Amino acid sequence: xxxxxxxxxxxxVLHALIPSHWLPFITIGHAERWSLRQLLIVTAVAGLAHTxxxxxxxxxxxxxxxxxxxxxxxxxxxVIPLLLLTLGAWYLMQHLRHRHxxxxxxxxxxxxxxxxxxxxxxxxxxxxxxxxLEIEAYFLSAGAQGWQAVLVVALIYNVVTLSxxxxxxxxxxxxxxxxxxxxxxxxxxxxxxxxxxxxxxLNFFIEF
Numbered sequence: 001x002x003x004x005x006x007x008x009x010x011x012x013v014l015h016a017l018i019p020s021h022w023l024p025f026i027t028i029g030h031a032e033r034w035s036l037r038q039l040l041i042v043t044a045v046a047g048l049a050h051t052x053x054x055x056x057x058x059x060x061x062x063x064x065x066x067x068x069x070x071x072x073x074x075x076x077x078x079v080i081p082l083l084l085l086t087l088g089a090w091y092l093m094q095h096l097r098h099r100h101x102x103x104x105x106x107x108x109x110x111x112x113x114x115x116x117x118x119x120x121x122x123x124x125x126x127x128x129x130x131x132x133l134e135i136e137a138y139f140l141s142a143g144a145q146g147w148q149a150v151l152v153v154a155l156i157y158n159v160v161t162l163s164x165x166x167x168x169x170x171x172x173x174x175x176x177x178x179x180x181x182x183x184x185x186x187x188x189x190x191x192x193x194x195x196x197x198x199x200x201x202l203n204f205f206i207e208f
Contacts, residue, residue, distance in 0.1 A: 004149060007199050008138045008156045014195055015132060015157075016164020018188050021047070026172045028119065036173055040166060042120055047165040050127035051158040057131045058139030058157075062150045065143025081200040083137040088196030095189035134196065 015021065022043065029039040135157050142149035 001145070001149065001152075003203065004138060004141055004145070005152065005156065007202075008135065008153045009160060010195065010199070011134050011138070012157045012160035013164060014192060015134065016161045016168065018192070020188075021050070021161075022165050022168040022172065025123070025169050028123075029173070032116070032119065034116075036170070038116065039169060039173060042123055043165055043169045044162065045120055046123040046127040047162045048158075049124040050130065050132075051161050053128045054131040054135060055154045055158060058136055058154060059150070061136045061139040062143030062147075065140040065145075080137055080141050081203045083140070084196050084200035084203065087134060087137070088193045088198075088200060091189045091193030091196065093193075095187070095193060134192065 025039060025043045025046070028034075029042070034042070135153070138153050139150065142153045
């Protein structure tokens with residue numbers, strides 16, 4: 001359980017730092033002259049839509065883990081590390097090909113809708129329809145351990161990701177110098193891939 005919590009927490013923090021999860025909100029908010037309150041409301045609604053859709057997908061993945069509970073030792077030692085390693089390798093390949101795979105929002109397209117309510121719905125829908133896959137390996141492992149573990153992973157993911165998005169939007173809105181999204185934006189696949197590969201290797205030493 002310790003490795004499950006640690007891995008879920010690490011991926012959730014990383015997830016929240018990815019620029020595509022908060023930079024478009026700042027860009028659109030600036031163009032639409034939103035107040036900080038409006039910006040945080042939009043980020044909260046869209047972020048919640050995103051984490052809920054990812055968690056719903058995680059519940060289906062957890063069912064597979066539950067069905068494999070009898071073979072949990074094999075699942076923990078082989079399947080989970082392999083999934084993390086495969087995802088990590090895929091992100092690293094995308095980095096080498098200079099492709100961004102976390103682009104949930106096209107700010108230019110979304111901004112064609114002008115009213116605040118319509119923008120709120122559009123952003124929320126865009127994020128809901130773009131669940132992230134990095135955390136799903138942990139939902140699979142949690143499903144094999146029971147629904148309490150699934151709830152722990154879902155809670156960590158939702159709270160940490162949403163809180164991180166709101167924090168980054170607030171920092172970015174105030175233009176703090178140490179918030180530099182451009183490096184992360186161009187290297188997010190490298191960071192994500194390296195983290196997933198590292199977690200896969202770690203799991204060979206620490207069982208979920």
